[in-house]
Amino acid sequence: MTAIVWLRHDLRLADNPALRAAAESGAVVPVYIWDPEGDGDWSPGGASKWWWHHGLTSLDKSLRDLGSRLVVRQGRSGEILESLAKETEAESIHWNRRYEPAAIKRDSAIKESFKSRGIEVQSHNGSLLFEPWEVSTKSDAPYKVFSPFWRSCLEKESQRSPLARPQQLDGPEHWPEGDSIDSLQLEPQLDWADEFPRWWDPSEKGAQKELERFIEEAAATYKSGRNRMDVDGSSRLSPYLHFGAISPHQVWHAIDQLKPSNGTVKASYETYLSEIGWREFAHHLLYHFPHTTGNALRSEFDDFPWEPSKNELEAWQQGRTGVPLVDAAMRQLWRTGWMHNRARMVVASFLTKNLLIAWQEGAAWFWDTLVDADLANNTLGWQWTAGCGADAAPYFRIFNPVSQSEKHDPKGDYIRRWVPELEKLDTPDLFKPWEASNDALERAGVNLGETYPEPLVDLSETRKRALAAYDDMRGK
Ligand SMILES: Cc1cc2nc3c(=O)[nH]c(=O)nc-3n(C[C@H](O)[C@H](O)[C@H](O)COP(=O)(O)OP(=O)(O)OC[C@H]3O[C@@H](n4cnc5c(N)ncnc54)[C@H](O)[C@@H]3O)c2cc1C
Structure with missing residues (x-):
């Protein structure tokens, strides 16, 4: 059996539920589709495109180390998945969910269309600790205030452990053709982003290094250090979390494993996890109030x-x-x-x-x-x-x-x-x-x-x- 895994904001091999599920069903075809129109009014900006270029290059390399590869195509996601499913005779398609209004609309339409043709589509949670629909007030409404939202999250079951990185990935007998990452022309033409590589390594390894740096140097003093603009007091994990080079489960688990030496350190760890909570809250709001990308909630x-x-x-x-x-x-x-x-x-x-x-x-x-x-x-x-x-x-x-x-x-x-x-x-x-x-x-x-x-x-x-x-x- 062959399964397609459609990679998007999950540029990692470890703790990737969609990749894991695809690998369990047999040969895997990892796919990335450059489809800016599918993001509606919010197609990636210049700095994001720079990250996509390097993040995809690094992911392709990691897949090749496992005997696999990233099949890159550009165009409308639904049409490309359809032709890839035909070319590879795939019996299932897996992806990790996205929560932006345009992506939800597009992904739902793709799911319906494959379902009606008997191809199994499975979406997974690879980006959030809590699905936006899993958390609600006593009157079953979405939260609009952070503290009760986060309290309600913390009352839920403890977090699952991160999934291991696959040791090998079987591929199809015949790989479908793909475009080169360079042909997507994502790197800025101007010299604007020349300095970015000094600050960022957009790879899964880069994310782990940043997490290790944070744990060694800043996590214990995060509560006060996070406010200082003149020091590296925060984790700088935001782009890695956004592109999925690291998952919130991996971050949660790494912090949860630490044994705080005193109450101040414990408070710092809790404050850090609550910032991850703000990320959850933001996704909760976006899901329930999609009009807020352009209009005020109030x-x-x-x-x-x-x-x-x-x-x-x-x-x-x-x-x-x-x-x-x-x-x-x-x-x-x-x-x-x-x-x-x-x-x-x-x-x-x-x-x-x-x-x-x-x-x-x-x-x-x-x-x-x-x-x-x-x-x-x-x-x-x-x-x-x-x-x-x-x-x-x-x-x-x-x-x-x-x-x-x-x-x-x-x-x-x-x-x-x-x-x-x-x-x-x-x-x-x-x-x-x-x-x-x-x-x-x-x-x-x-x-x-x-x-x-x-x-x-x-x-x-x-x-x-x-x-x-x-x-x-x-x-x-
Ligand atoms: C006007 C404005 C615009 C912002 N735009 C973005 C954005 O486009 N992307 C983005 O990731 N963050 C955004 N933030 C939130 C926050 O500034 C960044 O997440 C944070 O500075 C990233 O640095 P860090 O990874 O070192 O954060 P840390 O302090 O180490 O926090 C860890 C993680 O928690 C999450 N987080 C922290 N603070 C917030 C917050 N206030 N809201 C939501 N999640 C949070 C991020 O994923 C972050 O990586 C914005 C904040 C403001 C005030």
């Missing part, structure tokens, strides 16, 4: 008086707002394809509140430039910060980039790293160069308006304007 925000400005949006995107923490974060994003979580909250608050630019604009930029761009997490993150989503920060909580720098980048190392033209400014001038004396600016070689921009907006004035806009919306 519908009153549809009338919010945003003030679009192309110039201000571009200054934010390019990291030249004149507010050092915001610029540092936006440049970190551009150079590495990733941004620290606290920095994400600060730049999202600055865009939606100080600049009054709609959260959808920020979400779209993140979608294109983040290597971990994830429809569930990105939608939740933006709506949370803009105050219009589930369990959101109240709208009037406006992050002050200056006090956020003082608290979470106290020596200014994060800003100096990404905004080198301010390197020589002493703290606290570094956090707010517009208040520095002429002498201090001159000593540091900073000429505001020339070597570094004047602030795009006045933080305190725009804070008041945002609160007035909020009152205006509530008045309607």
Whole structure:
């Protein structure tokens, strides 16, 4: 018997339920289909494409080490699966589920079409600890608040152990033809992503290394370290989780195995697992409220008086707002394809509140430039910060980039790293160069308006304007 395993956001051999099930039924044909149209409005952005290119190359190599290979094709997923099923005489098709609205619609149609022709289709859970439909409130409704959602998850059975990596994979007698990964042309044409390989190894091994680094260096102090932008205090596993180079079960299990030496360390492990819980919550929300990718969960925000400005949006995107923490974060994003979580909250608050630019604009930029761009997490993150989503920060909580720098980048190392033209400014001038004396600016070689921009907006004035806009919306 031959089974097709359709690989998508599960670029790994270990703990891969779809691959395991396919292998149990006989010969396996691992398939990847480049089908950006099938993702509807959310086809992969530039940074994601870079990751796909390298992630697929590495997966193909791992499969070849087991005597198998990755059959790559491009086009409409349903049509390609249909012809592959004919070519290989496959009797079953397996995949791990996706939760984005367009993928659910497409996958359901494919399932129905194969079922009606007598080919078995099995979907599996390879990406989440809890299926979105398995968790509900006492009145059988989806959760909109994180704490009770996570409590309810934790009350469920303990997590399964991760599945072992297959030792060998039998292939079909005749392999179907495939396209080369290069022919998909996923790598950016510009030199934009040249630095990415310094920061990321998009392979299953790369994910395990990142997890080991986190456990050795940062997990025990995660509760406080996660907020520091100047240190590597978090796991940096987000792109690996998004592309499935590691599964949440593997992460959960690795942390669960650790024996905390004291209460503080235990609290750090629990906090870390609850962040994995936020990822679960984001998928729960996306599944139950699919319209939130473009519209606020709190519908009153549809009338919010945003003030679009192309110039201000571009200054934010390019990291030249004149507010050092915001610029540092936006440049970190551009150079590495990733941004620290606290920095994400600060730049999202600055865009939606100080600049009054709609959260959808920020979400779209993140979608294109983040290597971990994830429809569930990105939608939740933006709506949370803009105050219009589930369990959101109240709208009037406006992050002050200056006090956020003082608290979470106290020596200014994060800003100096990404905004080198301010390197020589002493703290606290570094956090707010517009208040520095002429002498201090001159000593540091900073000429505001020339070597570094004047602030795009006045933080305190725009804070008041945002609160007035909020009152205006509530008045309607
Ligand atoms: C405006 C905004 C946009 C965001 N967009 C994305 C996105 O597109 N993709 C993405 O993966 N995360 C997104 N996040 C959430 C969070 O910033 C990142 O997951 C985190 O910074 C990734 O770094 P890490 O792996 O070191 O996280 P860690 O602190 O080590 O956390 C471990 C894992 O938990 C999950 N996680 C952590 N925080 C959150 C959260 N708030 N919501 C959902 N899951 C979380 C991630 O999978 C992460 O890898 C966004 C947050 C904001 C405020």
